[in-house]
Amino acid sequence: MKTKRILIDHGSGGLATKELIDELFRPLLSNPWLNRMEDSALIQAPEGKKIAFTTDSYVIDPIFFPGGDIGSLSMHGTINDLAMQGAEPAALSLGLILEEGLLMDELYKIALSLQKVSQQTGIPIVTADTKVVPKGKGDKIFINTSGIGYVKEGIELGSDLAVKGDAVIVSGTIGDHGVAIMGTRAGLGLDITIKSDTAPLHELTHFLLEKFGSSIKCFRDPTRGGLATVLSEIATASQVEIIIEEAAIPIKPQVQSVCDLLGLDPLYLANEGKLIAIVDGSVAKDVLHAMHQTELGKDAALIGTIHHSNKQRTVLQTAIGGKRLLEPLSGEPLPRIC
Amino acid sequence: MKTKRILIDHGSGGLATKELIDELFRPLLSNPWLNRMEDSALIQAPEGKKIAFTTDSYVIDPIFFPGGDIGSLSMHGTINDLAMQGAEPAALSLGLILEEGLLMDELYKIALSLQKVSQQTGIPIVTADTKVVPKGKGDKIFINTSGIGYVKEGIELGSDLAVKGDAVIVSGTIGDHGVAIMGTRAGLGLDITIKSDTAPLHELTHFLLEKFGSSIKCFRDPTRGGLATVLSEIATASQVEIIIEEAAIPIKPQVQSVCDLLGLDPLYLANEGKLIAIVDGSVAKDVLHAMHQTELGKDAALIGTIHHSNKQRTVLQTAIGGKRLLEPLSGEPLPRIC
Numbered sequence: 001m002k003t004k005r006i007l008i009d010h011g012s013g014g015l016a017t018k019e020l021i022d023e024l025f026r027p028l029l030s031n032p033w034l035n036r037m038e039d040s041a042l043i044q045a046p047e048g049k050k051i052a053f054t055t056d057s058y059v060i061d062p063i064f065f066p067g068g069d070i071g072s073l074s075m076h077g078t079i080n081d082l083a084m085q086g087a088e089p090a091a092l093s094l095g096l097i098l099e100e101g102l103l104m105d106e107l108y109k110i111a112l113s114l115q116k117v118s119q120q121t122g123i124p125i126v127t128a129d130t131k132v133v134p135k136g137k138g139d140k141i142f143i144n145t146s147g148i149g150y151v152k153e154g155i156e157l158g159s160d161l162a163v164k165g166d167a168v169i170v171s172g173t174i175g176d177h178g179v180a181i182m183g184t185r186a187g188l189g190l191d192i193t194i195k196s197d198t199a200p201l202h203e204l205t206h207f208l209l210e211k212f213g214s215s216i217k218c219f220r221d222p223t224r225g226g227l228a229t230v231l232s233e234i235a236t237a238s239q240v241e242i243i244i245e246e247a248a249i250p251i252k253p254q255v256q257s258v259c260d261l262l263g264l265d266p267l268y269l270a271n272e273g274k275l276i277a278i279v280d281g282s283v284a285k286d287v288l289h290a291m292h293q294t295e296l297g298k299d300a301a302l303i304g305t306i307h308h309s310n311k312q313r314t315v316l317q318t319a320i321g322g323k324r325l326l327e328p329l330s331g332e333p334l335p336r337i338c
Numbered sequence: 339m340k341t342k343r344i345l346i347d348h349g350s351g352g353l354a355t356k357e358l359i360d361e362l363f364r365p366l367l368s369n370p371w372l373n374r375m376e377d378s379a380l381i382q383a384p385e386g387k388k389i390a391f392t393t394d395s396y397v398i399d400p401i402f403f404p405g406g407d408i409g410s411l412s413m414h415g416t417i418n419d420l421a422m423q424g425a426e427p428a429a430l431s432l433g434l435i436l437e438e439g440l441l442m443d444e445l446y447k448i449a450l451s452l453q454k455v456s457q458q459t460g461i462p463i464v465t466a467d468t469k470v471v472p473k474g475k476g477d478k479i480f481i482n483t484s485g486i487g488y489v490k491e492g493i494e495l496g497s498d499l500a501v502k503g504d505a506v507i508v509s510g511t512i513g514d515h516g517v518a519i520m521g522t523r524a525g526l527g528l529d530i531t532i533k534s535d536t537a538p539l540h541e542l543t544h545f546l547l548e549k550f551g552s553s554i555k556c557f558r559d560p561t562r563g564g565l566a567t568v569l570s571e572i573a574t575a576s577q578v579e580i581i582i583e584e585a586a587i588p589i590k591p592q593v594q595s596v597c598d599l600l601g602l603d604p605l606y607l608a609n610e611g612k613l614i615a616i617v618d619g620s621v622a623k624d625v626l627h628a629m630h631q632t633e634l635g636k637d638a639a640l641i642g643t644i645h646h647s648n649k650q651r652t653v654l655q656t657a658i659g660g661k662r663l664l665e666p667l668s669g670e671p672l673p674r675i676c
Contacts, residue, residue: 014667
């Protein structure tokens with residue numbers, strides 16, 4: 001690139017935009033749809049499947065963090081939103097809002113990260129848009145990724161499908177992403193070595209759906225708001241009581257220590273590579289065993305069960321024998337976590 | 339709403355986010371997909387059609403302007419990107435990046451505007467996401483809309499399909515959006531009464547495709563970069579020379595005056611409710627006549643023709659008999675125009 005930093009001109013839609021695309025993005029993200037450079041990408045619709053469609057904007061601060069960056073996070077997050085509905089992710093869009101002055105080297109590193117996820121997952125970015133805002137009117141880079149995927153007939157998942165006797169499984173340790181981001185924030189003076197868990201979950205969901213079909217009621221990824229908020233949403237949507245065993249929740253010792261030190265609750269911290277599965281109680285142990293055979297599910301744990309009740313709520317049975325109600329997140333412990 | 343302004347908490351993913359959705363957005367934008375509040379929306383895929391998929395972020399300043407606001411613009415823009423590929427727009431996503439301190443009243447006005455476009459066009463917002471950035475790290479509101487639509491078999495449109503003998507038609511006056519936005523910028527002291535042309539073009543493209551089928555080679559909407567930039571892109575993609583008659587280009591007198599005064603070229607100004615159609619020369623007059631029967635095409639004009647040449651370029655035959663090469667936009671005459 002001719003300049004070291006992003007200029008207002010790079011958002012003009014004219015020559016400078018074309019140069020940015022041709023020299024920085026296209027060599028990395030090239031595919032037949034994106035290369036057409038038309039107003040929208042055309043994809044053959046699959047017969048007899050539903051289309052899943054989702055969107056998410058990423059405003060994480062900092063844009064580079066242990067375990068990932070805003071590029072990988074923005075692809076993983078949207079892939080996961082498709083996967084949670086049982087969809088096979090088919091294509092992503094990329095909407096960039098760049099702040100004037102962003103270092104071209106940083107943008108290049110993010111583009112490399114997008115390329116890496118696209119190559120690893122085989123999911124192309126088929127349509128894209130770049131805007132530039134003046135210095136002080138944005139913050140380096142915000143990314144929107146939307147995505148479409150296909151859902152096979154017969155697959156039905158929903159937060160409202162949990163019933164009495166179902167089991168609650170979490171695919172691995174919680175709070176890693178939240179603590180990793182906290183470790184990058186200035187002024188804490190903590191020596192945190194935890195990495196973000198950011199990862200694409202579509203292969204795990206596909207594997208489980210192939211194996212357990214309609215015994216799987218619901219997948220959710222506990223991002224903003226964490227495990228507690230997602231569980232309360234499921235309790236409300238399904239009109240059930242969820243009882244969780246605190247001692248069964250997998251938490252890395254360092255995550256727990258940081259939380260204890262800072263007075264944070266890991267159950268409310270964001271995760272970017274974990275899922276909660278609500279499954280029929282009869283297959284719970286088999287699902288757990290199957291998850292343990294996978295890289296992303298190797299620390300999976302059975303953490304609770306669904307109960308019938310006139311109270312739609314999530315109750316935590318604490319390690320010391322008490323009970324605590326898990327309300328949805330109120331306030332914002334850690335802004336710009338994703 | 340309990341607060342007059344957007345707070346950081348509204349982006350938490352917890353209770354405050356839920357309150358914002360439940361109290362402000364859901365009453366206005368309610369539909370079965372959005373109401374499910376799942377990670378992605380599920381839509382029945384049509385048989386034998388292609389899916390068009392597009393994305394655009396909107397960072398326009400000011401967010402309210404004569405003729406529209408960032409809400410209507412963000413829906414029209416993405417509807418138009420689908421329409422330009424011959425797609426029937428089916429569903430949109432909405433990704434909001436709000437700046438802490440944004441007035442709730444302003445957000446409500448924008449939500450009303452989204453509702454109005456959705457009701458007028460029948461196109462639902464099926465999936466959405468809200469993020470909040472601290473004051474000074476954004477600028478009131480940025481919106482990403484992505485969209486999916488369906489393209490009937492047999493429809494093939496592309497910037498690379500123009501051939502010798504084709505005609506170039508523009509659907510109405512150009513430069514209105516650019517001049518309208520300019521009129522809102524402080525310090526110019528101009529009394530500009532031009533309104534933005536922001537409008538959804540999918541009914542016009544549908545009407546023309548039904549009537550003229552494969553005689554239509556290409557639709558493009560000349561947004562950022564304007565008429566000149568889009569024509570150069572077509573000339574390059576189709577490897578043709580495009581000759582445009584300056585005198586035939588419809589421009590409102592006030593738009594021309596403002597441009598003359600400020601030294602701007604209307605051919606490079608953004609439009610948000612206009613299209614360029616490249617059509618077979620044999621149907622050019624019929625297409626023009628048909629467009630004239632529609633509200634959005636009533637000022638349509640035949641402005642040029644496609645020529646075979648070893649030079650891929652756009653030539654403007656000026657009103658006084660000269661010739662001028664129309665290069666793609668270089669520089670950025672008017673930042674944050676969309």
